Amino acid sequence: MTEPILTLSGVSKTYKGGFTALHGVDLSINKGEIFALLGPNGAGKTTLISIVCGIVTPSTGTIRVGGHDALADYKAARSLIGLVPQELSVDMFETVLATVTFSRRLFGRSGHNAYIEQVLRDLSLWDKRDNKIMELSGGMKRRVLIAKALAHEPEILFLDEPTAGVDVALRRDMWKLVHSLRERGTTIILTTHYIEEAEEMADRVGVINKGRLLLVDDKTALMQKLGKRELDLTLVDALDAVPAGFEQWQLSLENDGRTLRYVFDATQEDTGIPSLLRALGDRHIAFKDLETSKSSLEDIFVDLVEERA
Ligand SMILES: Nc1ncnc2c1ncn2[C@@H]1O[C@H](COP(=O)(O)OP(=O)(O)OP(=O)(O)O)[C@@H](O)[C@H]1O
Known part of the structure; x- marks a missing residue:
């Protein structure tokens, strides 16, 4: 899984009005991986995808796709490349089957019925193949966009905000589909604001903000490295300050002194919690409740984006 199928080197984009949407992006995507590009609105995600797909011309930089200069x-x-865009871009009067077959032919591929049938079956669209697009529900239309993108058997699939505004069932189906495509060796790059989606699906995560790629890392490593845990102790009597003698623990007072918070590294063998609780007991600092929480990819993301804003 280490052979790059897509490489971007020094890719920048300044739009006509003078706005720079991407600043010198370097990124390498491995064959067969699921890569999530995470960023807030306007971060440059769509611009980046559009450049790779040849819809937008970069101002600087090079892009190589499977050894070809883009x-x-x-x-x-x-x-x-197969691209599933954010917005619907199909002829409403065409049938599902004709739409998908047309996309395949655009790339010079013959009408390979067995393949198209499989794609439509995987997306639960086979029974709707003779329906006109306008007769389908919103969720079904999204499925058609995916079928269209897959029609020419691409090696890389871009999903731009695949589950924005879709219901839970369709979201689950999308995730399943992405996993089964990966099993077949398709490389998948998805953009999302939904951290949950990246957490669930991606092998690696890239965080982009204001046109700059802030980091790219293995998802689990990222969560381990940056993930912190917190222990919140609700005190019986509020404190004015963290008492002296507790310097060995990273403590803070929250909630007008009623909550003592300990931030610890859950990956360490010794979390420091038992000794902290003993020390509190020795000093007669009583608490009536305790709660631990784990920072999610969301916390990590928010921290990062705020830190570098
Ligand atoms: N054709 C254009 N001309 C000028 N500016 C543009 C153009 N297209 C996009 N931009 C600007 O570039 C920035 C990045 O936009 P882009 O659509 O790439 O962001 P995004 O990360 O995909 O956002 P979202 O999550 O909202 O889709 C935005 O500030 C946007 O206004």
């Missing part, structure tokens, strides 16, 4: 060798590069 600018000089546009057709070969593009044929390896």
Whole structure:
């Protein structure tokens, strides 16, 4: 899984009005991985995808897709990519089957019925193949966009906000589909604001903000490295300050002195909790409740984006 299928080097984009949406992005995507690009609105996610797909021209930098230069060798590069856009871009009067078959033919592939049938079955669209797009529900229309993107058997699938505004059932189906595509060796790059989605699906996560790629890391490593745990002790009597003699623990007072918070590293063998509780007992600092919480990818993301804002 270490061979890169997509490489971006020094990719920047300044739009006509002078706004710079991407600043020197370097990124390498491995064959067969699921990569989540996480960023708030306007971070540059769609711009980045559009550049790789040849919809937007970069101001600087190079992009290589499966060994092809995405600018000089546009057709070969593009044929390896399937794009599921955020917005609906289909002919409402066409049938599902005709829409998907048309997309396949656009890339010079013959009408390979068995493949198209499989894609439509995987997306629960086979029974709707003769329906016009306008007769489908919103969720079904989203599925058609995916079927269209997969029609020419791409090696890389871009999903731009795949589950924005879809219901829980469709979201679960999407996740299942992404996993089964990965099993078949398809590389998947998804953009999302939903941390939960990245947490659930991705092998690696990239965080982008204001056009800059802030970090790229293995998801589990990221969560371990940056993930903190907190122990909140609700005190019987509020304190004015963290008492002296507790310097060995990273403590703070919250909630007008009623909560003593201990931030610890859960990956360590000795968390420091038993000794802290003993020390509190020795000093007769009583608490009536205790609670621990784990920082999620969301906390990590918010911290990062705020820190570098
Ligand atoms: N054609 C354009 N001309 C000028 N500015 C643009 C153009 N397209 C996008 N931008 C600006 O570039 C920035 C990045 O936009 P982009 O759509 O890439 O962000 P995004 O991360 O995909 O956001 P969202 O999550 O809201 O889709 C935004 O500030 C946007 O206003």
